[in-house]
Amino acid sequence: MTDHSVGTREDWLAARLELLHAEKELTRRGDELARLRQELPWVPIEKEYRFETDQGGASLIDLFEGRSQLVVYHFMFGPDFTAGCPSCSAIADGFSGSVVHLANHDVAFTAVSRAPLAKLQDYKRRMGWSFPWASSFDSDFNYDFHTSHTEQEWQSGAVEYNFATADLRPSEQSPGLIEIAKGAGTDPVTFRKEGPGMSAFALEDGVVFHTYSAYGRGVDGLWGMYSWLDRAPLGRNESGIWWRRHDEYAGG
Numbered sequence: 001m002t003d004h005s006v007g008t009r010e011d012w013l014a015a016r017l018e019l020l021h022a023e024k025e026l027t028r029r030g031d032e033l034a035r036l037r038q039e040l041p042w043v044p045i046e047k048e049y050r051f052e053t054d055q056g057g058a059s060l061i062d063l064f065e066g067r068s069q070l071v072v073y074h075f076m077f078g079p080d081f082t083a084g085c086p087s088c089s090a091i092a093d094g095f096s097g098s099v100v101h102l103a104n105h106d107v108a109f110t111a112v113s114r115a116p117l118a119k120l121q122d123y124k125r126r127m128g129w130s131f132p133w134a135s136s137f138d139s140d141f142n143y144d145f146h147t148s149h150t151e152q153e154w155q156s157g158a159v160e161y162n163f164a165t166a167d168l169r170p171s172e173q174s175p176g177l178i179e180i181a182k183g184a185g186t187d188p189v190t191f192r193k194e195g196p197g198m199s200a201f202a203l204e205d206g207v208v209f210h211t212y213s214a215y216g217r218g219v220d221g222l223w224g225m226y227s228w229l230d231r232a233p234l235g236r237n238e239s240g241i242w243w244r245r246h247d248e249y250a251g252g
Helices: 009-038 086-092 095-103 117-127 151-156 169-173 175-183 188-192 216-222 224-229
Strands: 050-053 056-059 069-074 107-113 133-135 159-161 164-166 197-204 207-215
Touching (some): 086 175, 095 107, 117 133, 151 159, 169 188, 175 188, 207 216, 216 224
Parallel strands (some): 069 107
Antiparallel strands (some): 050 056, 050 133, 069 197, 159 164, 197 207
16 A cells, blocks of 8 residues: 545545646746747857768758758767667657657657667667667767767766766766666766757758757656656656666566
8 A cells, every 4th residue: 555645536626626726837837938948049050960861861951851940869879889778768769659740840850879870770670660860970960969978078077968067977886877878788988978868950041050959857858658657646656767678678
């Protein structure tokens, strides 16, 4: 039995109506945050980035696929990984179903990783995904958007991530990091030289603009399962890293 209050339907309804008021306040605050995101200044992209995609070599403009907006998920899959980050993989399970809806609302989507395209394609087949996934293996794209970090940055203790500079070296001994790095077939340092994030871009008069990026818990809203867990009776109810790739759960 869980340690929780029990009451009548009337008790529940009174408490639920009070909670509804708080939920509506949160919704309105979310609408306001969305408006503030859209009011950020647009920054023109002056560097030429190249990617490898299922259709061949591509520029950043090509990733728009004729649309005026592009959203990118920075998927943690470095060249030395043997598999994609387990956390990014859990997030990515929700991408394929969204792509068609975004495309029909003038928004292109792609994931981007530094691993060579062949590795991404193999892993995508394993996971049964259909969303676009581009390799930036020969590009500065991930470095410039601070989701990949050089050896020099790591050793200097000055890694720029989530709009701050931090020394990530102490995390090398974190049991959680060791576990999740092992799940990607690599060591903690190599694993943590990649980071999760998302970025948004606009295309206007042939010029690409960077409009928004988020990192760390700023991408929490992309974890589809958490929206459900937050509404389940026991909430997230987490103890350590519990999630797995969808083909790795016992009995799966």
